[in-house]
Amino acid sequence: MADDKNKKTDGADGVVLTEEQKRRRRARSLAIALVLGALCVLFYVVTIVKLGPGVLNRPL
Amino acid sequence: MSDVASREYEVTGTEARAGEIASLASVSDYVALLKPRVMSLVVFTALVGIVRAPGDVHPVIAFTALLCIAIGAGASGALNMWWDADIDALMTRTRGRPVPAGRVAPGEALAFGLTLAVGSVLVLGLLVNELSAALLAFTIFFYAVVYTMWLKRTTPQNIVIGGAAGAFPPMVGWAAASGGIGLESVILFLIIFFWTPPHFWALALYKTGDYARAGVPMLPVVSGAAETRRQILIYTLVLTPLGVVPYALGMAGLAYGVVSIASGAIMLALAVEVYRRREGAAADAAAKRLFAFSILYLFLLFAVLLVDAVRGPAWLGF
Numbered sequence: 001m002a003d004d005k006n007k008k009t010d011g012a013d014g015v016v017l018t019e020e021q022k023r024r025r026r027a028r029s030l031a032i033a034l035v036l037g038a039l040c041v042l043f044y045v046v047t048i049v050k051l052g053p054g055v056l057n058r059p060l
Numbered sequence: 061m062s063d064v065a066s067r068e069y070e071v072t073g074t075e076a077r078a079g080e081i082a083s084l085a086s087v088s089d090y091v092a093l094l095k096p097r098v099m100s101l102v103v104f105t106a107l108v109g110i111v112r113a114p115g116d117v118h119p120v121i122a123f124t125a126l127l128c129i130a131i132g133a134g135a136s137g138a139l140n141m142w143w144d145a146d147i148d149a150l151m152t153r154t155r156g157r158p159v160p161a162g163r164v165a166p167g168e169a170l171a172f173g174l175t176l177a178v179g180s181v182l183v184l185g186l187l188v189n190e191l192s193a194a195l196l197a198f199t200i201f202f203y204a205v206v207y208t209m210w211l212k213r214t215t216p217q218n219i220v221i222g223g224a225a226g227a228f229p230p231m232v233g234w235a236a237a238s239g240g241i242g243l244e245s246v247i248l249f250l251i252i253f254f255w256t257p258p259h260f261w262a263l264a265l266y267k268t269g270d271y272a273r274a275g276v277p278m279l280p281v282v283s284g285a286a287e288t289r290r291q292i293l294i295y296t297l298v299l300t301p302l303g304v305v306p307y308a309l310g311m312a313g314l315a316y317g318v319v320s321i322a323s324g325a326i327m328l329a330l331a332v333e334v335y336r337r338r339e340g341a342a343a344d345a346a347a348k349r350l351f352a353f354s355i356l357y358l359f360l361l362f363a364v365l366l367v368d369a370v371r372g373p374a375w376l377g378f
Binding site: 025043046 | 082083084085086087090118120121124127183187
């Protein structure tokens with residue numbers, strides 16, 4: 001069984017993903033990026049809330 | 061384990077299995093790991109805890125608490141699906157889940173669940189308060205370890221004790237909003253705690269074959285349907301007056317009193333039907349009716365508590 005799997009595709013070595021797998025991987029990566037971005041926004045907003053409205057008044 | 065991976069791509073010298081070489085999971089598979097329907101009930105009961113807690117909480121903080129509780133509940137679901145993949149594969153109700161169906165590797169589900177569990181507790185502790193984070197951590201531990209890994213496969217009282225995990229969210233929400241634990245939050249805990257056995261045993265009565273096949277010692281499998289019907293009735297007899305306690309203690313208004321008494325009476329009547337109808341299709345139908353109404357019962361109680369807190373006890377004009 002291992003011999004049957006010993007094929008090279010276009011001279012490439014290693015894992016070759018199908019288009020569907022690449023699409024799913026892209027979707028997962030996008031979802032992770034969005035969640036991380038939302039987490040950054042959440043921390044920023046909560047920091048502003050906890051510091052209070054006066055934090056935005058900063059005379060130069 | 062699914063051999064889809066080996067059909068879909070070529071691998072040099074390695075037998076392909078889901079998750080070992082490249083993940084096959086879609087975003088919707090990961091969402092399914094969170095058990096969204098359970099999450100929605102958790103979020104709703106936690107929201108009621110937040111809204112009914114004394115004092116004022118900033119809406120952003122309340123939203124953050126609700127989000128962390130939701131993610132923590134999802135993490136519990138993912139960890140449960142990781143551990144129970146073997147028995148999920150044997151039950152018609154659960155064999156389509158991502159892990160037994162081969163779409164998500166067990167290791168992926170474990171990593172996902174652990175990351176969300178740690179993350180939700182940390183964020184809740186950092187952005188809200190430590191008490192609610194500690195309660196959330198305990199809830200996740202109780203569901204994933206005490207219920208899933210220990211009680212579920214070892215005792216017919218599994219969902220009685222393990223049901224406490226589903227009863228904690230209003231307490232976590234209350235603690236997030238108030239920084240403490242109040243008598244009313246304990247009463248909300250008790251309502252869900254005593255609701256859980258009749259709810260799940262009604263389901264188990266008409267899914268006995270599934271649980272037996274998987275070797276899960278649910279009460280109907282171990283002690284038989286007659287004993288299960290008796291215990292459903294006993295727990296419902298405790299639950300229905302307990303549901304009225306918030307009104308009796310003056311914590312909720314007359315509208316809640318009316319709804320809790322009326323819906324409790326219906327719940328009790330359905331439990332009596334389950335106790336009386338023991339054979340054939342009528343018995344299954346009674347169990348299904350009780351299961352369906354139990355969901356509506358809990359939703360009604362908490363919905364009226366929510367409106368009661370927002371509009372005030374006299375929101376119906378009396």
